[in-house]
Amino acid sequence: MKADQDKCIACKRCFPYCPMGRIQTFKRHDKIAGRVYIEIDQERCTDCGVCFRANICPVKALLQPEMPWPREVRGILSNPLIEFKGSQVPGRGTEEMKTNDVSGRFQAGEVGVGIELGRPGIGAYFKDVEKVAMALMGANIGYELAAENPVTHFMSDKTTGKLRDDVLNEKATSAIIEGKCKIEKLPEALKVLQRVAKEVDTVFTVEVITKVPPEGEIPVKPILEKFGYWYSINTKNNMGLGEPAYKFYGDK
Ligand code: SF4
Ligand code: SF4
Known part of the structure; x- marks a missing residue:
């Protein structure tokens, strides 16, 4: 921006509209005697577009130019109106993991593990996203990355989780690593995430997604309780508004 x-x-x-909450990141200069103006801190701005969309500038001074690569990745992950070409999904470029009724990404015995790095006010650099992705991929737990996720697309090596070098110093308001593993590997995944949490300069939340069997017991609940995690149970049910985009196999 x-x-x-x-x-x-x-x-x-425009200052209070910035979700990075950094009024002080706007630098003021004397340009012409008696006149002040602002400069948006390009290092901290994630190109989320909130200030622009708020349409509150009385003199239309906010400009949202197209950003060249690699700066472009900021808007892809931070501006909900920018569609990620790889998935054709706006808003961080990925289908929510909770739409599993339709997408069928996670089958019985599998657990989706999403790591959402950054939040308004802090954001996340891709070098930290890379640390988490490489920790998971290096743990030998069979973590399988979601193919249509932008973070996966930004990887130069999808077997190790290594991101392209040119995006490492870019940042987003938040970025999600998405993938899945077998439920029995979830404890190892959580241990890896606890370790790597101490190595990143941001915050992250962990999302775990499973199919719930007819008897209603959430398969990963005992694992989360054993780790002492506070968790919030969220669900999305397909009430017939979405046709499953995948085939059911047997009793899965
Ligand atoms: S684009 Fe977003 S982060 Fe950048 S100045 Fe505007 S509101 Fe703040
Ligand atoms: S004139 Fe526009 S860009 Fe400048 S401080 Fe006011 S709202 Fe922000």
């Missing part, structure tokens, strides 16, 4: 410094009257109306 840029501010047209000739138009900006430094009214600060």
Whole structure:
């Protein structure tokens, strides 16, 4: 995001709209005697577009130019109106894991493990996303990356989780690593995530997704309880509004 410094009257109306919450990241300069204007901190701005979409600038000084690669990845993951070409899904470029009724990504015996790095106010650099992805891929637990996820697309080596070098210093408001493994491998995955959490300069949440069998017991609940995790049970049910985009096999 840029501010047209000739138009900006430094009214600060846009400041509270920035989810990175960094008024102080806007630098003020004296350009012409008696005049101040702002400059958006390009290092911290994630190109989420919130300030622009708020449409509150009285002089239309906020500009949302197309960003070249690799800066482009910020908007792909942070601006919900930008569609990721690899998946044709806007809003971080990935289908929610909770739409499993339709997508069928996780079958019986499998657990989806998503790691959502960053939050408004802190964001996440891709070098930290890489650390987590490489830790999971290197743990030899059969973690299988989701193919249509942008973070997977940004990898130069999908067997190790290594990201392209040119995106490592880019940052997003949040980025999600998505994949799955067998349920019996979940404890190892959680141990890896506990270890790598101490090595990253951001926060992350862990999402675990399973099919719930007819008897209603959530298969991963005992594992989460053993690890002492606080968890929130969320679900999305297909009430006939979405046709399963995959085939059912046997009793899976
Ligand atoms: S694009 Fe987003 S992060 Fe950048 S200045 Fe605007 S609101 Fe803040
Ligand atoms: S709202 Fe517009 S004029 Fe006011 S500080 Fe922001 S960019 Fe400048």
